[in-house]
Amino acid sequence: MKRIETIIGIICLLALVLLPALACDTEEETSDTAYITITDQFGRTVILDSIPDRIISLAPSNTEILFALGLEDKIVGITQYCDYPPEAENITKIGGFSTIDMEKIIELAPDLILAANMHKDTDVPELDRRGFNVLTIAPETIDDVMFNIDLIGNATGAEGIARTLITDLENRIKEVHDKVATLVDEEKPGVLYITWHDPLWTLGEGTITHELIEMAGGQNIVDDISGHGQIDLETVIWRNPQIILASTGHGSAEDSPLIWAQTEDRLSHIDARLNNRIYQVDADLVTRPGPRIIDGLELIAGLIHPELFGE
Amino acid sequence: MPVLFTQNCSASSFPIRKTMNQNDIRSSRTATTGRMATPHSLRWRSRIIAICGLVILLPIIMVFAMSVGSADYSFITIWKIILSQLPFIDLTDNFDVNELGRIEDAILQTRLPRVVLGGLVGSALAVAGATYQGLFRNPLADPYLIGVSQGALLGAVIGFLIAFGNQEISQFGPVPVFAFVGAIAAVLAVYFIARTGRSLPVTTLILAGVALGAALSAITQYLIIASGDSDLHSKVMLWMFGHIEDEWTKVLYTFPFMIVGTMIIWFYSRSLNVMQLDEEQAEQLGINVERVKVILLVCSTLVTAAAVAFCGTIGFVGIIIPHTVRLIWGPDHRFLLPLATLVGAIFLILADTLVRFARPFTGAEEIPIGVITAAIGAPFFLYLLRKKKRGTYF
Amino acid sequence: MLRLENITLGYDRQVILRDISLSARRGEVVGIIGPNGSGKSTLLRGICRILQPKSGRVLIDDSDIAKMSRIEIARLLAIVPQAPSLPETFTAFEIVLMGRSPHLKRFRFESKKDFDIAWWAMGITGTQEIAERQIDQISGGQKQLLTIARAMAQEPQLILLDEPTAYLDINHQAETLDFIKKLCYEHNLAAVAVLHDLNLAAQYCDRLVLLSEGRVYAEGSPDEVITEGNIREVYGAEVCVYPHPINNLPTTLIIPADSRKQSPEVFDE
Numbered sequence: 001m002k003r004i005e006t007i008i009g010i011i012c013l014l015a016l017v018l019l020p021a022l023a024c025d026t027e028e029e030t031s032d033t034a035y036i037t038i039t040d041q042f043g044r045t046v047i048l049d050s051i052p053d054r055i056i057s058l059a060p061s062n063t064e065i066l067f068a069l070g071l072e073d074k075i076v077g078i079t080q081y082c083d084y085p086p087e088a089e090n091i092t093k094i095g096g097f098s099t100i101d102m103e104k105i106i107e108l109a110p111d112l113i114l115a116a117n118m119h120k121d122t123d124v125p126e127l128d129r130r131g132f133n134v135l136t137i138a139p140e141t142i143d144d145v146m147f148n149i150d151l152i153g154n155a156t157g158a159e160g161i162a163r164t165l166i167t168d169l170e171n172r173i174k175e176v177h178d179k180v181a182t183l184v185d186e187e188k189p190g191v192l193y194i195t196w197h198d199p200l201w202t203l204g205e206g207t208i209t210h211e212l213i214e215m216a217g218g219q220n221i222v223d224d225i226s227g228h229g230q231i232d233l234e235t236v237i238w239r240n241p242q243i244i245l246a247s248t249g250h251g252s253a254e255d256s257p258l259i260w261a262q263t264e265d266r267l268s269h270i271d272a273r274l275n276n277r278i279y280q281v282d283a284d285l286v287t288r289p290g291p292r293i294i295d296g297l298e299l300i301a302g303l304i305h306p307e308l309f310g311e
Numbered sequence: 312m313p314v315l316f317t318q319n320c321s322a323s324s325f326p327i328r329k330t331m332n333q334n335d336i337r338s339s340r341t342a343t344t345g346r347m348a349t350p351h352s353l354r355w356r357s358r359i360i361a362i363c364g365l366v367i368l369l370p371i372i373m374v375f376a377m378s379v380g381s382a383d384y385s386f387i388t389i390w391k392i393i394l395s396q397l398p399f400i401d402l403t404d405n406f407d408v409n410e411l412g413r414i415e416d417a418i419l420q421t422r423l424p425r426v427v428l429g430g431l432v433g434s435a436l437a438v439a440g441a442t443y444q445g446l447f448r449n450p451l452a453d454p455y456l457i458g459v460s461q462g463a464l465l466g467a468v469i470g471f472l473i474a475f476g477n478q479e480i481s482q483f484g485p486v487p488v489f490a491f492v493g494a495i496a497a498v499l500a501v502y503f504i505a506r507t508g509r510s511l512p513v514t515t516l517i518l519a520g521v522a523l524g525a526a527l528s529a530i531t532q533y534l535i536i537a538s539g540d541s542d543l544h545s546k547v548m549l550w551m552f553g554h555i556e557d558e559w560t561k562v563l564y565t566f567p568f569m570i571v572g573t574m575i576i577w578f579y580s581r582s583l584n585v586m587q588l589d590e591e592q593a594e595q596l597g598i599n600v601e602r603v604k605v606i607l608l609v610c611s612t613l614v615t616a617a618a619v620a621f622c623g624t625i626g627f628v629g630i631i632i633p634h635t636v637r638l639i640w641g642p643d644h645r646f647l648l649p650l651a652t653l654v655g656a657i658f659l660i661l662a663d664t665l666v667r668f669a670r671p672f673t674g675a676e677e678i679p680i681g682v683i684t685a686a687i688g689a690p691f692f693l694y695l696l697r698k699k700k701r702g703t704y705f
Numbered sequence: 706m707l708r709l710e711n712i713t714l715g716y717d718r719q720v721i722l723r724d725i726s727l728s729a730r731r732g733e734v735v736g737i738i739g740p741n742g743s744g745k746s747t748l749l750r751g752i753c754r755i756l757q758p759k760s761g762r763v764l765i766d767d768s769d770i771a772k773m774s775r776i777e778i779a780r781l782l783a784i785v786p787q788a789p790s791l792p793e794t795f796t797a798f799e800i801v802l803m804g805r806s807p808h809l810k811r812f813r814f815e816s817k818k819d820f821d822i823a824w825w826a827m828g829i830t831g832t833q834e835i836a837e838r839q840i841d842q843i844s845g846g847q848k849q850l851l852t853i854a855r856a857m858a859q860e861p862q863l864i865l866l867d868e869p870t871a872y873l874d875i876n877h878q879a880e881t882l883d884f885i886k887k888l889c890y891e892h893n894l895a896a897v898a899v900l901h902d903l904n905l906a907a908q909y910c911d912r913l914v915l916l917s918e919g920r921v922y923a924e925g926s927p928d929e930v931i932t933e934g935n936i937r938e939v940y941g942a943e944v945c946v947y948p949h950p951i952n953n954l955p956t957t958l959i960i961p962a963d964s965r966k967q968s969p970e971v972f973d974e
Contacts, residue, residue, distance in 0.1 A: 098541055198484075230676045233557065237417040238382030266420045269412030448792075578812045585803050587792035595753055595786075596859070597779030597807035642794045645814065 038155045040135045041147065042120065048133060051157040052112035058100060058123070059116035062137050063088055064290035065149055066114070068165055069158040076108045084284065084292070106130070112155065139289040141211055142173065142297075149291065169294045173215070176301050179308045180217030189242035189304060191218040192272070195283070196247075197260035200231045208293060209286050216301035217308070218243065233266060243304060244272040247283040255280070279303050358646040361639075365653035369430070372657050376426045376664040381671065382417045392418050425557035428565065428621070429663040430656035432555065433628055435569045435618040437655025439611040440629025441636070441647055442576050445583040446607055447513050453629035454615040457520025458497035460624040461527035463616065466493025467550050467623075468531050472538055483561065486550075487620040494616035497523060502608070511604050552681030553625035555663045561621045568617035572610040573652060579603055580644035587642070625659070625681045627688030632658060634695060662687070706731050706895050707752070707863055712761035714744070714751040720759065721747045722919045729863070729895040729912075734886055736910030737899045738930075740940050743916040745899040746787075749865050752897065753784050765863060779807035782863040783856035787871055788848075793841035797851050800840065801827055804858030826857040830884070845872045849881065857888070864889075866898040870905060878902075882909040903957045907931055908949070915939060931955040 039045045056077035057063040063082035066075055072087065077094040092108065095101040098118055105113070110132065115124050117138035127134045135155065139145040146166050153162025180188075191213050195201045203209040204225030213220045221239045222231055246258035258280040267273050281303075285296035302309040374393065378386050391402040392414055403411050439454035447456070455461075470486030501523050505515040535543050582603045586593045590600050618625075632655045636647055662683045670677055707729040714722040722744040729735040737745050750756040752763055754770055763770045765781050773781075783804070791800055804826065805819040827833045830850045835843050843851070849869065856864055869885065870878040886909055889896045900906040906913055907927040915923040915930050917939040923930045933946050936957065945958045 099539065232381055232670065232677075233421050234380050234382040234417045237413050237421070238384075240413060266416040269409045269416055271409075274409060581806070581809070581812075581814065584795075584799075585806050587795065588800075588803065589790045591755060592786060592789055594755060594775065595779060595784050596803060597776035599775055637794070642792065643799060 036155065038135060038151065040151065041138065041144065042136050044124075044134070044136060046112075046133045046135055046155075048112065048155065050111075052110075052133075052155065054108065054110045054112070055156070056094060056105060056108060056110040056113045057082065058094075058114060058119055059097070059137070060084065060284070061139075061288045061290035062114040062116065062152075064288065064292060065137075065152055066156075068291045069149070069153055069156065069161050071156055071158060074156070076110055077105065102126070105132075114152065139208070140206065141208060142215075142293065145208075145289050145291075145293055146170070148289075165291060169291060172294050172298065176215060176297055176309075180215075180301070180305065183217050183305075185219070188217055188219045189277075190221040190239065190271075191243045191245060191304060192221050192236060192239075192241040193245045193281075193286075194247060194257050194261065195228070197257045197264075200233065200236070201228060202231050203227075203287075204229055207287075208289055209296075212286055212293070212297050212300050213245075213304075215297060216304050218300070218304040237266065237270060240270050242271045242275070242277060244278045245281045245286075245300065245303065246278065247281055247286075277303075354641065358640050358643075358650070362646070362649055362653065365650065365657065369653060369657060372660055373426050373430065376429075376660050377418065377422050379664050379668050380417075380422050381667070384414060384418065388414065389418055420559065421557045424559045424562050425555050425663065425667075426660055428557070428562050429555045429660045431562065431565055431569050432618040432622050432625065433632075433659025433662075434573070434652040434656040435614045436625065436628040437632035437636075437651040437658075438573050438576060438648055439615045439618075441633035441644070441651045442583070442607050442611040443629070444633055445587065445644060446604060446611075447517065448587060449517075450634065451630070453626075454611060455624060455626070455629070457501045457516055458524045458527065459494045459612060459615050459619065461524040461531070462497025463490040463494040463619045463624055464547070464551060465497075465527050465531045465534075466490040468534050468543070468547060469493075471543060471546055471550075472534065472540070483621070487561075490623075491616050491620035494619055495612060497527060498608070498612045510601055511608075513604075549676075549679055550623045552679030552685075553623035554677065554679055555659075555666075556621045565617045565621060568613050572614035572617075573648075575610045576607060576614075577648050579607060580648050583607070583644040583648075584642075623679075623681070625684055627681075627684040627691075628655060628659060631684070631688050631691050635691075638698075659684075706766050707897065708764040708767075709752065710762045710764065712748075712751055712763065713759045714747050714756055715759060716747075716756070720919065722751070722916075725761070725916075725921055727914050727921065727924065729897050731862075731893045731895050732890055733911040734889055734896045734898060734909060736906040736913045737897065737916060738901075738903060738906050738913055739916030739922070743939075744919050745916060746867055748916070749784065749867050749897070749899060753782055753865060754778055776807050779859065781861060782865060783859040783861035784865040785849075785852050785856045785867065785869055787867040787869075788845070789852055791840045791848060791851075794839055796837050796839055797832060797843060797847075798823065798827065798836040800851055801832075801854045801858050804855035807859055822860065823854075823858045826854040827851075829857065829888070830854040846874070846877050849873065853881075853885070861894065863895045863897070866896065868899055868901055871901065878905060885909070903931060903936075907954045907956065908952075927955050931957060 035048045035050045037045060037047050053074055054076045055066060055071065055074050057066055057075060058079060060079065060082045063075070063078045064084055066072065067085055067088070075088075075091055078088055078091050079100075080093045080096055082088050082091075092104070094104045094108070097116075100119070100123055105127070113127055113132050113134045115127070115134050115136045117136070120136050120138070124134050124136055135151070137148045137152070139148050146169065149162050149166055149169075150159075153159045193203050193209055193213065195203065202222050202225065204220065204222045204227060206226050207228065210220050210223065221236075221241045222229070225231065244261045246261045248254045248257075258278070261267065261278045262273075272278055281296075281299065285292055285299055287296075298309070374390075377393070378389050395401050395403050396419070406414065436454055440452070443452040443454055443456055444450060446452070466489035467486050470484065470489035474484055474486065501516060501519045502511070504519040504523070505511060507515070535547060582593075582598050585596055585598050586600060586603065588596075593600050615629075633647065633651050636650045636654055640646055640650055659680070662680055665683055666678050666680050709725055709727050712722065712725045713720060714725070725748065727735070737748060739745055747756065751758050754763070754775075757771075770778055770781075802815060802819065802823045805815055805823060809815065809819070824833070824836075827836055830853055832847060832850050832854055835847055835851075840848070849872070853866075853869070864885075866885065870881055873881060882905060885896060885898070888894060898910065900910070910927065912925060913923075913927055913930040914921055915935060922939050923935050931946060932955070933944055936942055936944050936946070943960050945960060946955050947958060948954070949956045
């Protein structure tokens with residue numbers, strides 16, 4: 001009797017050890033006919049068998065890049081916030097920014113997913129586990145934007161279009177850069193960008209908007225704040241910006257930051273108000289790290305230095 | 312002014328009469344032993360001195376608080392601006408018009424209202440806390456005991472949820488209005504639940520308050536989760552721990568509730584003293600206990616609701632300050648309440664000054680002031696517990 | 706000056722006392738005696754109107770107290786409760802000062818006169834030495850005296866006492882009751898005291914009211930009320946009632962069970 005038990009025990013043990021091996025086996029299909037190996041800016045490598053045909057974008061900036069590269073017919077899913085260009089409206093929505101609809105994604109069976117920074121730690125590993133090809137596109141600087149346009153171009157067989165686009169964008173950057181290159185510090189007005197007024201939120205060092213301001217020949221008065229940060233009214237009054245850029249708010253409160261900047265009593269003595277240099281800026285143009293960021297750059301440059309940029 | 316009497320009434324004469332009149336008392340006051348009642352009168356005197364001292368200290372603390380902030384104006388500049396507000400004084404000649412405008416905007420329109428509101432909120436919470444402790448005869452009572460904080464929080468969350476697109480509800484948006492209404496509605500509900508016929512038993516009030524508070528918290532939590540708004544959680548946490556606002560209009564809306572409520576509560580301080588005996592004894596001494604309970608409840612709730620509406624549910628002030636004042640100056644509400652008002656104001660102004668001082672070091676957002684009051688309050692509680700072992704203080 | 710006319714008292718649906726009538730004159734001490742549960746404390750509550758009578762009237766100096774406000778009643782009568790709870794951090798003087806509440810207008814604070822009266826009240830109760838001590842530092846007996854002082858500070862016409870000697874030693878029992886009796890006589894007060902101890906009741910009360918099962922069983926002088934028959938009927942106890950060797954007032958002596966066995970013939974009557 002004892003012997004039979006021992007045999008059964010050994011069989012069970014073997015089964016326990018071998019089963020995972022069996023499972024692993026099926027995943028290790030390395031194809032010799034890989035189309036391309038792509039490594040994103042976070043070092044994640046993805047191997048694509050063929051040119052992706054079904055692409056899902058998890059961020060508005062990624063959607064804009066795809067459209068700019070002429071790949072709109074290949075997009076099968078986007079977020080509900082992907083609102084540009086208008087044609088994007090007809091594409092299936094797979095959730096919001098941080099709340100992606102996993103079931104829908106699985107149903108759409110994409111062969112490439114372009115995620116964003118916020119998905120990096122949670123959704124990307126899960127998508128990876130389910131066997132999807134995921135690239136994390138999270139540009140923080142203009143250079144990053146160029147890098148990622150190039151990356152997506154390579155991944156999708158649109159290298160040529162990508163190259164052209166990048167060259168065009170870089171030319172426009174150079175144009176702005178040349179005009180402000182000779183400005184000295186005193187000629188660079190203090191600029192404050194507000195994303196919301198109650199409480200006061202602004203963008204500081206390390207954000208792409210900050211980079212735009214600096215590149216447009218201005219000085220961000222909150223360069224001691226890093227990232228998206230709060231600021232108090234006293235500091236704004238003390239630092240006395242010459243220009244205030246009010247971001248468009250959300251939904252029905254779109255104009256609130258602008259109205260606040262124009263009407264708040266306690267700002268009535270700062271230079272921006274005295275000289276009436278308070279402008280509303282479309283948040284999408286100056287914060288979305290896609291090809292339109294250069295539109296944002298030109299917009300801001302025109303607001304900060306109208307004497308150099310006409311209009 | 313207090314009455315200081317210094318002579319012993321001798322026990323040697325017992326006039327037979329219907330009522331004691333002045334002459335008899337005076338005639339019985341032939342001091343035979345000469346024992347003075349001075350310790351009592353000394354105590355009254357020291358309390359009055361304390362009140363006067365704090366009344367003088369308060370503006371000094373306020374000016375000190377005004378000299379701290381993110382805008383780096385010099386102390387002298389600030390003084391010049393403040394003094395120039397007095398009639399006949401103008402020290403602002405050497406400032407350029409717009410620069411002067413900016414300095415005044417920063418100091419008088421932003422910092423000063425914040426200091427004032429901090430003082431008002433601190434005094435409101437301290438007075439309400441002392442009143443609740445007296446009403447419930449319980450050292451753990453605080454202004455949030457019977458549902459005020461849960462009601463206010465629920466109101467605030469509803470306000471946050473409907474904020475986008477409903478900014479017209481009041482010039483401040485829906486949050487302060489809803490928080491105020493929520494606080495009062497919660498206490499009203501508790502009142503009606505706990506009331507039995509003509510009387511309002513305090514233990515039932517507490518139990519009803521705890522139960523309703525739990526229910527409101529559950530609803531609030533559900534709303535936060537169901538909203539799907541990932542920002543809401545942090546907004547709510549920040550609101551709960553409190554933040555002193557910096558606009559004169561907000562001061563203007565809070566001020567009347569606090570002044571009226573606090574004055575009425577002060578008037579009832581003698582009744583509150585007598586109510587520290589049990590309710591039956593207080594009734595027998597002529598106090599209309601039920602009416603006083605309701606009046607004090609209404610006033611302290613109004614005062615708390617006004618404090619909480621703009622600045623959130625700042626904790627610990629309502630407990631620490633009354634107990635501290637009691638420890639130093641005794642339980643007589645006639646002194647306890649004004650002293651708590653003053654000490655509460657000074658305390659919160661100083662705490663808020665610390666918050667503003669720490670701004671450059673704390674990164675993107677300010678430390679919520681409730682964190683400071685908790686950091687001071689928790690060790691204080693432990694200290695109180697230790698002291699209780701050695702004798703009573705309540 | 707106190708007259709109860711056919712008072713019926715009870716809590717909610719329950720009736721504790723039925724049809725009680727009694728009176729008390731100035732200068733005399735009326736004792737309420739009876740077994741536990743006979744409604745003694747309830748009666749006191751009814752007199753000071755903490756409890757509303759279901760029927761009947763309470764008259765003080767011929768005025769119906771039902772028509773008086775709480776403060777007016779508090780100016781006329783003071784009650785000394787049994788072992789009342791006192792807040793521990795107030796001083797003795799502050800507690801006695803609370804007795805002046807009924808005489809102070811709504812939002813006024815105490816004046817010199819009030820201080821003097823409170824001090825006088827502490828003087829006659831011998832509590833002036835502890836005036837500055839906190840309540841948590843004084844003994845039960847002293848608390849009792851303080852409560853009496855507080856009652857006296859009310860300048861009452863009628864004083865009600867609920868078991869004033871309950872927690873006192875034998876010497877203090879005598880002292881307190883001596884003192885109360887003297888107070889009544891010298892200040893022309895009426896006093897109604899609930900007493901547990903039949904001997905004290907006999908010694909110190911001018912008249913006694915014996916309650917049984919919610920009704921007045923007997924009323925009159927101590928001799929008339931404290932009899933072996935009454936005690937047996939009301940308390941169900943066998944006692945001997947003998948005249949006090951000095952003043953002949955009825956003294957109740959209990960008889961333990963063994964003693965009963967020793968002299969069975971005494972109980973054959």
